[in-house]
Amino acid sequence: MKPEEIIQKIEKELYSVQTKPELVNFGIVKTIGDEIVKASGLSNVGYYEEVEFDDGSVGFVLNIDEDFVSIVLLKNSGHVARGMKVKSTGKVLNIAVSDKLIGRVVNTLGEPIDGNELKHENPVYYPVEKIAPGIIERSSVDTPLKTGIKAIDAMTPIGRGQRELIIGDRGTGKTAIAIDTILNQKKLDMGLKRVICIYCSIGQKQSNLASITAKLKDEGALDYTIVVVATSSDPASMQYIAPLAACAIGEYFMDKGEDVLIVYDDLTKHAWSYRQISLLIKRPAGREAYPGDIFYLHSRLLERASRISDKNGGGSLTALPVIETQGNDLSAYIPTNIISITDGQIYLEADLFNAGTRPAINVGLSVSRVGGAAQTKSMKQLAGPVRLELSQFRELQAFTQFGSDLDGATLSRLERGRRITEILKQPQYEPYDELSEILSIFAVTSGLFDDIDVAKIAEVEQQMTEYIKKSYPETVKKLSTDAKIDDTLRAELEKEISEFKSINNYGTKFATT
Numbered sequence: 001m002k003p004e005e006i007i008q009k010i011e012k013e014l015y016s017v018q019t020k021p022e023l024v025n026f027g028i029v030k031t032i033g034d035e036i037v038k039a040s041g042l043s044n045v046g047y048y049e050e051v052e053f054d055d056g057s058v059g060f061v062l063n064i065d066e067d068f069v070s071i072v073l074l075k076n077s078g079h080v081a082r083g084m085k086v087k088s089t090g091k092v093l094n095i096a097v098s099d100k101l102i103g104r105v106v107n108t109l110g111e112p113i114d115g116n117e118l119k120h121e122n123p124v125y126y127p128v129e130k131i132a133p134g135i136i137e138r139s140s141v142d143t144p145l146k147t148g149i150k151a152i153d154a155m156t157p158i159g160r161g162q163r164e165l166i167i168g169d170r171g172t173g174k175t176a177i178a179i180d181t182i183l184n185q186k187k188l189d190m191g192l193k194r195v196i197c198i199y200c201s202i203g204q205k206q207s208n209l210a211s212i213t214a215k216l217k218d219e220g221a222l223d224y225t226i227v228v229v230a231t232s233s234d235p236a237s238m239q240y241i242a243p244l245a246a247c248a249i250g251e252y253f254m255d256k257g258e259d260v261l262i263v264y265d266d267l268t269k270h271a272w273s274y275r276q277i278s279l280l281i282k283r284p285a286g287r288e289a290y291p292g293d294i295f296y297l298h299s300r301l302l303e304r305a306s307r308i309s310d311k312n313g314g315g316s317l318t319a320l321p322v323i324e325t326q327g328n329d330l331s332a333y334i335p336t337n338i339i340s341i342t343d344g345q346i347y348l349e350a351d352l353f354n355a356g357t358r359p360a361i362n363v364g365l366s367v368s369r370v371g372g373a374a375q376t377k378s379m380k381q382l383a384g385p386v387r388l389e390l391s392q393f394r395e396l397q398a399f400t401q402f403g404s405d406l407d408g409a410t411l412s413r414l415e416r417g418r419r420i421t422e423i424l425k426q427p428q429y430e431p432y433d434e435l436s437e438i439l440s441i442f443a444v445t446s447g448l449f450d451d452i453d454v455a456k457i458a459e460v461e462q463q464m465t466e467y468i469k470k471s472y473p474e475t476v477k478k479l480s481t482d483a484k485i486d487d488t489l490r491a492e493l494e495k496e497i498s499e500f501k502s503i504n505n506y507g508t509k510f511a512t513t
Helices: 003-016 150-155 174-184 206-218 236-255 267-280 294-302 333-341 350-354 377-400 408-423 434-445 454-471 473-480 487-503
Strands: 026-033 036-041 049-053 058-064 069-075 085-092 094-097 105-107 124-127 165-169 195-202 225-230 259-265 316-325 344-348
Touching (some): 036 085, 069 236, 094 236, 124 236, 165 174, 174 206, 174 259, 195 236, 206 225, 236 259, 236 294, 267 294, 267 316, 267 333, 294 316, 294 333, 316 333, 344 350, 377 408, 377 434, 408 434, 408 454, 434 454, 434 473, 434 487, 473 487
Parallel strands (some): 105 225, 165 316, 165 344, 195 225, 195 259, 259 316
Antiparallel strands (some): 026 036, 026 085, 036 069, 049 058, 049 085, 058 069
8 A cells, every 4th residue: 555545544544433531520538437438529429329439449429518528338448548539420329130139148239148149131220219109100009918927917917019017126026027928928829929028137147147048048938039138247338228229129020010028127227327327427416316317218218118000010019117116115216207107017015925925916006007908808807806806805804913703704705815815826937828817717706716725726726727628628719719708608617617626526615613
């Protein structure tokens, strides 16, 4: 080639290269301490925006002041120092989600911590903070989410898309109820979609988390469960983001039309972590030193739980937040906040737990604002007498402590109440199917167990349900449909249970002297 041709070719190639200057928003680190970085510059940064440091550390902006921004570190290499450059990414803090997350244990950032590599196929990035679905997009809650716990399914039912608070002192079985609910989702009823479960551990001990994960794996529940972890040894920033990240994962599946259950265990520690971060970035402290927007933080999170209308996909997100009280104090700041946000609460009482009533649910203080709308017709029909009998029994029990003489009718009611209390007791990790729940509650509220010794109630109950299931498939079929127990079916059930008692010689009438 001639020199002129070479020059023309080079010029042509140079002109074809599109060189546009890249605009990068930089800042300089001014101070760092306790996982909080204050940086000047970053004039075009946004709230909750991810930022990157020169050493590879990652954080997000939580406060924007006139002269500097406050950055909360999520990934800290330990080398962030004063004078280091920090640049904005233009991305709101998000998490990569896909179906590959099911069965995995991940941290707040969606990174696996169960020892196996996680490879997403076409991941979707969901923001950890997102506006909740509007009222037009939602549908009413009318599909039950069965826990397998008789006391809950009968008296404080949970619907798909509901927010039901589990509240009580430390060591009263709050986590046990949540795990039993997850285990019960393995039993998929006809006509109901599967439920993908997310267990979000916030500030729990690693040993507790290991035992929970092992139990889920042993029971085969990890096949439909995702565990999101921020342990007590993780920084406050990771504990703060954990429930937001878990909710973002849940929204991914909800948007696909799936039904999702999220357990936030627990939001008390989440509030502590947010208070710690807020005090470190010098936000003004309010009641009990919590920041003024602590209520807004939890309401934003829990409002994202909803049931979407069929027109918009038909998915649902059910939230079971856990709150730890101190000394049965329901009037403390965080408990009253969450109670006012949620659609009901399951209150666990330490005195009942210590007396051997497990799950230790206080019927008087527990409520579901969705109620019978999230129950089958047969369960709804039986739930009313249970609550009434139990509340009357509690009142009479308190009255008899004074040692008054009681008539036969009162004694009979007391004995009935003892049997109902006994039938509602349930071992941990043994959720019941709805048919067994209906048979047990029917037997005790109809007076068919009035002549059974209280100590033998659990044994007789188990044998009775097995006998009915094995001997009367037609009855089982009728009870499995969403229909009321009419007079004919009631008579059949009474006959079959009486037959079971006579075959096994169960029934020694208690003395009413």
